[in-house]
Amino acid sequence: MPEAWLPPDVGHGIALRPWRSDDLDALVAHANDEQVSRGTSDRFPYPYTREDGIAFLAGRVVDLSAPVFAVTLEGRAVGGIGVRMFTGERGIGAEFGYWLGRRHWGRGVMTNVVAAFAPWAVHTLELQRLQATVLDFNHASARVLEKNGFSEEGVLRRAVMKRGTVHDLRMFARLCVD
Numbered sequence: 805m806p807e808a809w810l811p812p813d814v815g816h817g818i819a820l821r822p823w824r825s826d827d828l829d830a831l832v833a834h835a836n837d838e839q840v841s842r843g844t845s846d847r848f849p850y851p852y853t854r855e856d857g858i859a860f861l862a863g864r865v866v867d868l869s870a871p872v873f874a875v876t877l878e879g880r881a882v883g884g885i886g887v888r889m890f891t892g893e894r895g896i897g898a899e900f901g902y903w904l905g906r907r908h909w910g911r912g913v914m915t916n917v918v919a920a921f922a923p924w925a926v927h928t929l930e931l932q933r934l935q936a937t938v939l940d941f942n943h944a945s946a947r948v949l950e951k952n953g954f955s956e957e958g959v960l961r962r963a964v965m966k967r968g969t970v971h972d973l974r975m976f977a978r979l980c981v982d
């Protein structure tokens with residue numbers, strides 16, 4: 805695998821690039837939001853402290869040698885997107901996830917990011933399958949995937965405990981034959 809991934813162009817004033825240590829202030833400002841973290845994995849905590857940001861930017865939370873990019877507007881980090889390859893006999897597939905600072909929601913930013921990132925990931929990582937899982941209440945995320953050609957394959961019932969409540973997890977995928 806390449807040491808540094810060259811991210812796809814997004815357009816619309818949006819760019820992807822590797823995370824940098826000087827993204828810390830922007831990262832914490834956008835990530836420290838209960839509304840953002842409620843849709844994500846618990847690896848993305850709330851409150852999101854400077855220590856959490858430092859650990860992430862140092863590669864101690866997710867593997868930053870994988871394709872994991874900051875989403876930027878005018879060069880400033882406002883969110884993130886990343887993909888994790890499966891291994892062994894499942895190594896033909898991968899899962900990706902994304903988030904965006906709340907002040908930028910609802911303007912098509914993540915729809916445009918995923919439109920560029922998903923085909924790039926399938927091609928670059930030679931995937932048969934790119935999947936994403938969405939908590940049952942997260943209709944905005946499901947919409948982003950549907951608008952980008954992901955199909956809902958099923959529901960993992962009562963799969964996640966988030967803040968004291970049990971949730972279903974919706975499985976979406978896009979296949980290389982799509």
Ligand SMILES: CC(C)(COP(=O)(O)OP(=O)(O)OC[C@H]1O[C@@H](n2cnc3c(N)ncnc32)[C@H](O)[C@@H]1OP(=O)(O)O)[C@@H](O)C(=O)NCCC(=O)NCCS
Nearest residue numbers: 840843902903904909910911912913914915943944945947
């Ligand atoms: C999910 C998230 C990335 C979406 O980013 P975004 O840039 O606001 O998304 P977009 O503007 O591109 O598209 C959102 C779509 O969802 C729709 N939507 C938003 N809220 C909705 C709701 N409550 N119910 C139904 N649809 C909703 C929007 O109308 C839009 O669809 P449309 O273009 O058909 O009108 C953002 O809300 C976020 O970061 N959430 C917290 C983290 C998270 O949940 N990450 C995903 C984990 S799977």
